[in-house]
Amino acid sequence: MTTVVEERDRSLLTRVQHLLHAQATIGPAVVLLVSVVVFALLSERFLTPGNISLILQQVAVVGTLAVGQTIVILTAGIDLSCGAIMVLTSIVMAKVAAETGLPGFPALLLGFLVGTVCGLLNGMLVTRLKLPPFIVTLGTLNVFFALNLWYSGSATIRGTDMPSLLLWTGQTFTVGGTRITYGSIMLVVLVAAMAFVLKNTAWGRHVYSTGDDLEASRLSGIRTARVLLSVYATAGLVYALAAWTLIGRIASASPQAGQTDNLDSITAVVIGGTSLFGGRGAVVGSLIGALIVGVFRNGLALAGVDVLWQTMAVGVLIIVAVSLDQWIRKVKA
Amino acid sequence: MTTVVEERDRSLLTRVQHLLHAQATIGPAVVLLVSVVVFALLSERFLTPGNISLILQQVAVVGTLAVGQTIVILTAGIDLSCGAIMVLTSIVMAKVAAETGLPGFPALLLGFLVGTVCGLLNGMLVTRLKLPPFIVTLGTLNVFFALNLWYSGSATIRGTDMPSLLLWTGQTFTVGGTRITYGSIMLVVLVAAMAFVLKNTAWGRHVYSTGDDLEASRLSGIRTARVLLSVYATAGLVYALAAWTLIGRIASASPQAGQTDNLDSITAVVIGGTSLFGGRGAVVGSLIGALIVGVFRNGLALAGVDVLWQTMAVGVLIIVAVSLDQWIRKVKA
Amino acid sequence: MTTPVLQARGLVKRYGKVTALAGSDLELLPGEILAVIGDNGAGKSSLIKALAGAVVPDEGEIFVDGSPVSFSTPIDARRAGIETVHQSLAVSPSLDIAANLFLGRERRRKGVLGSVFRMLDRQGMREEARRQLDALGIMTIQNPGQAVETLSGGQRQAVAVARAAAFGSRVVIMDEPTAALGVRESRAVLDLILQVRDRGLPVILISHNMPHVFEVADRIHIQRLGRRKAVVDPKSVSMSDAVAIMTGAMEPPG
């Protein structure tokens, strides 16, 4: 008798598995949903519009970094230098504007340029020297961080010394009584745009294909080196956007920021279901991944859980979320 | 005329390349040699027996971690949790001994057990859940770190409260006027033993073969899951040895230690010429890699270079050393 | 004499100490099927990789319709109308069949969606893929939107072959297209090769399968130790003689 019941259970489970498999980002989405429900039950403060907006603000920086990190990981790369690029960029934007009185728009553009150039440097090292991205970015992480400390003189630049455009991402507008920052909106728009590009343009296909099988892509007539270069450069540009969000969020530019953001952004990407082996994944998943971590940290905090156990919970979360995703993917179409 | 000269130059370079290729660890060894020569020219204090012994002491902890990291990377894995395992282990050894008066030897054994169990947990997650090692250890890194803070209560345990055996690795003996710590000797012995095992036992071959091609190894009749488990467990044990060395070095057990040691040990391994893709490399290279970083930090410090630029130098070093190694390997046998 | 569509002269390619090509020549005449045979390691794949722009030879020249060209990437060769099915297939497993067929030459939508937003014409490409697969009549893939990784080895091979046949405008090169295929699938590929030739496109076919080679080839190029050892006519040379030349057991006639 038991076997029969087990059999039926298994087939139900299998059916759920199949259902979830149909849509790639549904695994992370389920995890997000479940955690939201659980935390809403634990604390009545959790599911208020204000708190939701807060979580969006809190994940804005890591979420933006995760967008850049996602396209790098899609090409079977990894970017340990993303946090360092972001901080360097934020310092350059803010310091140049504060010291030379450069207006906001050119300062922003300068920052975008710096981010892109840093990314391009990573890309050049990956494509020209043919080094594994892990090693390249482990190296440039140190280089960019040192440049940041050197250029900033380790001094924080205050928001009050900057043109207001640099702080725009931290400004809020009110929707139905809830304040939302432009930085959060920028993240959502960025994710949508990147998802569109990845899905609907030739470049997007080439990114997936390059990550899937580099040599096959090259033989198929894709300029893989150019694709990789453009991916790292775009990622650098996205990190510069993250820098802008960061400045808005803390209303200043701090050379101390972002030191753990590389692992945090990778965490968001892998929880979001993108494969570290390249070629499989989606940028929407990474946003969801960042939200999951944000929901956990915020929800545990509201529930009064000590930060120690929050750390542990994030560790367990990574393993559980990725295992679940793996399990869902195991079904062949 | 110029072409002829260029031709000859190139063939000379090619011949050097071939020569270097003959022995795998010779690439890192050349980098080490060159940096030693350069720093010896920069400062006459550099090449004294005392300073050399010092560098050995300074790299003892990271070098020991790198031994464990090497075998993990040889199986195409990576271990981000090594530093966390080491610190947790050191705290357990020291705190149990200090609080319960457990003698040194059982305390040490307990530490070895804790390290091994942590490694085994990583191995189980990698083999049972079939998750990428990067993700597993990113998760357990947080878990072990939280356990460390919880168990230690973030309090440092002083060496004077510990049995002397735990501090033995920091003791010195004198050879020809130069003091050498037992910790340094332990590292050298450990590297020699691990090199022997990897080269001369069936287990060693299976480690390489598993990292080279997991499925092929399985089909060839290797119990790959068991090999992976044993590798992670052994790595955990090696991290416990690193914990012992750490306690000896700082004459205390500090829950703050080791937070950057995961990337530092990976740096040593990759500079030492082991491939992140698994199956290729040697533990001797990792020791040399750790020494290269140690020589750089020490040499730059002696030359009075600011820490900022030391950071940058290490970044550049990673890229240069690995490129050089790659270039040497390009020659087919 | 007719100008060869594709010609190689004195190609040399070294990998470290290994010399894969030691001054190899090749001539492909208009409208013919040229088979290339040779032992393992004779340099067949290296030769066609050079012709396909996948590797840059260390020495030697390549001519298309009599004019010298130099291919530094596969794209250059493709632009010259040369399509290749590589021994290692070169398909992208996670992409679907239509995406693979159009990989590197995606079509964009009409209007601003295409020109400004650079949107792909997915629907159009799927339909075109469907048409191509049907026209080639080699198999029954139900859905061009299926990911290549869900296909069997034989079906993947068919996708790669279909791509080359569909887009080749001057030459189609196939490196052991039937090696992993079953009897029926091999048959289909051979028919496809004949069909391509009948459309007027010359084909270079590398194969170890002598019956196949002797069935379809107009001329047989025998590669040995990185060089062209001989070119023989399958109608005047026996299979065993060709093999003997290939293995060095016999000197080529003339």
Place this chain on the structure above:
Amino acid sequence: MTTPVLQARGLVKRYGKVTALAGSDLELLPGEILAVIGDNGAGKSSLIKALAGAVVPDEGEIFVDGSPVSFSTPIDARRAGIETVHQSLAVSPSLDIAANLFLGRERRRKGVLGSVFRMLDRQGMREEARRQLDALGIMTIQNPGQAVETLSGGQRQAVAVARAAAFGSRVVIMDEPTAALGVRESRAVLDLILQVRDRGLPVILISHNMPHVFEVADRIHIQRLGRRKAVVDPKSVSMSDAVAIMTGAMEPPG
């Protein structure tokens, strides 16, 4: 009736929605060469993977010399004396030839070096490898200490075949051993198969090459849609009939 050396009954293997084996049987008689033919995706590799312990079938039974066995890992099958050359080769590129031959059954040195220090007998294994390669006479590998990654595809194939031939004590299974090989190399492998059979070991050979199959096989197992469709005698059935049965164009006789 003689007891089959190796027998499978009703093997079923599903991958998600795909059913690779739908109740397949197989019988291998002592001292015979049994060829297995079938379309791409007919389940040939899945069948022999089950026999080799590489996959665990969802249903069905396997018998060795008439007694039921259950293989959960390749090691179990190996212990039962079944050696397999897989389609994907299963060699470790960075290890040398001798190491690959002895992979998973390394020999240790004599004395304390072996028992306590667990040292490998490298020299002994190299010599033995040399002897095996020579005895099989399939090729001229100069140095068993050479890394497999430096070998050509044909040479790698030879290493895999040599390993199975050298260590198989009850059954040798080969999944498309000649697919990537040149004419001469294929010949050598076929000779090797005959030689193994002559030593009294039965062989299962999977191949798409009908001339090869008809040349060496004692019986031909025809696999179709995950099932054994028929077993035919190559001396009484023509090649084209076998192919017709394989593709479903004809019903098997009897």
Place this chain on the structure above:
Amino acid sequence: GNGGSSGGGTLVGLVTKTDTNPFFVKMKEGAQQAASSAGVTVQSFAGKQDGDNQAQVDAIENLIASGAKGILITPSDSKAIVPSVDKARAAGLLVIALDTQLEPASAADATFATDNYKAGLLIGQWAKAKFAKDGKQAKIGLLDLNPNQVSVDVQRDQGFLEGFGVDVKDKTRIGDESDPRIVGHDVTNGDPSGGRTAMENLLQRDPGINLVYTINEPAAAGAYEALKAAGKEKDVVIVSVDGGCPGVENVKAGVIGATSQQYPLKMAQLGVEAVTQFAKDGSKPKDTDTGVTLITDQPAEGVESKDSAFGLQNCWG
């Protein structure tokens, strides 16, 4: 899993730089003790490492969302945190800076802190007097925190040099001095292992070092091990800042010559009490200097100090 002692409805947030440094861990304990006697709840947050400003920003926001009445914070980046503090105050929370001032200090409702500059100054003055008495020429090695020049690091370092009578030039920068008595700077990450390596390297640069400033006592303990290994522990004076129990033990044992003791428990207690009071009647506290005491068993003329017995009674963990 409640991070604080259970209590009444009043929630007090404590945001520290890290939760590994014993200094902050003790602060947390102090806050929780005070909370249980005052009948309020404390919830604590920390950054992942020194300088982790974002985690502190998140923490402040989460506390606002949790309905906390007040926040006690040791800022990781005393400038960059100010806008978030403004937000909290605008939401009606009382914000008290603990241990480290905000920049500007007026950004917080109050600051309960030790003057880190003074802490440095005291050990500098003590060292100066000691060297004058012994008639020795000082050769100074400085073991700082990290390359980032965070404010505590700068204040302690520059305070020490000022106290010792060195021209520090720019008071906000470590390492721009040109005094020949200074052998060099190196960084320790504030842990023993970094302290040891840094000390070793400085000793290699000049084995004649006889005065070592350390950013905190764990670094000092590491530095001592390096000196001991070089056989120089008797000839070198180590000074430090913190006043933790292991550090004061080290003063007693002669490992550390003098340390400036600070009082994290007191800061936290006062902070929790102030927020409790604020929650009751809305009264805001004033800035409080929780004091710094020079602990040494070798008192020097003209520099006020207490002995290690006093230090042990007042040490924090």
